[in-house]
Amino acid sequence: MNWQLFGEAFVTLFVIMDPLGTVPIFLGLTASFSTAERSRAARQAVFVAFGVIVAFALFGQRILDYLHISLPALQAAGGLLLLLIALELLTGKGDEPTSTVGVNVAMVPLGTPLLAGPGAIVATMVFVQQAEGWDDRAAVALGVLAVHVTLWLAMRFAGLVHKVLGDSGVLLVTRVAGLLLSAIAVQLVADAVRTFVVGPA
Template structure:
């Protein structure tokens, strides 16, 4: 390997992705989307969501720029689509639809995959930030440092969701319902901001 270990880059990658992916902030949304699950099911959902998010982030880090260029898709378009999908999820949280028990045969999408894994965790912000770091990498050690930063943030995400059950027991049903509504409102605001940023980017590019 060439170069040397860059601790400043590691800190930059970790802090940037930590703020964007927001492990503490995922707890109320995770509780809202997994409220009808057992403890074992919630633990499995946390593991699946983190693995999906990690897979998406790594895939875009390696192939993202080439894929978007090949399909003539701008980063603004990716950001806008993610915002719209999050807005749909936010409406379900605000109306209580996401809390309704669903039979296994209903064929609903696994919430650990969508919307938790993506676009909530591995959303446009995290994807774009990772792609920027990768594009700025100049040596082999930079790739290693970026990988360590990504793994560190995903470990924090897993721990936050893995122990969300303890938070659920403390809050109780009424407290969880209140947190769910607040989470829905905040998620809606995040979604609208993503769409607004995408529109602003389109206008600037135009």
């Protein structure tokens, strides 16, 4: 197996998906959850993200071509969705009971577009296109799997962080996470607009 390609895929996706940076956002979105519910949300979010990444790795370019969707358009859409979630975290609307009724935050926004966002999708598609032979494909697949295991571990033990911080600490982390998430969302949209205007960097 191509261990160099495995390392490149793992490091690239680790930086993009940012398991450690996901913890405060995960805590903010699951602040009202019990320990069991938070554990289940972590598992579901990772499964959703893994499914989306694998689907785009196998069929991504065909899907985008068939729907006549460009990568910048996908990036802008993900950024706008993240911005809406960030505004909820900043204003506290995400703490209201009505905001979570009938909504599985493990799927949206955690699974996608937070974890399996445009950046991770595009990076995975690029690695798959560069892969030559089954050894390279196995290296990319193992890299993707390793990153998702890391994501699960980070969110699975986020409950320990919640116990340490307490409700007030989680509220503070939620507001900070909302600010950071809004910045990420704006950057995604800005990059997409720049690509639309001047072409790929």
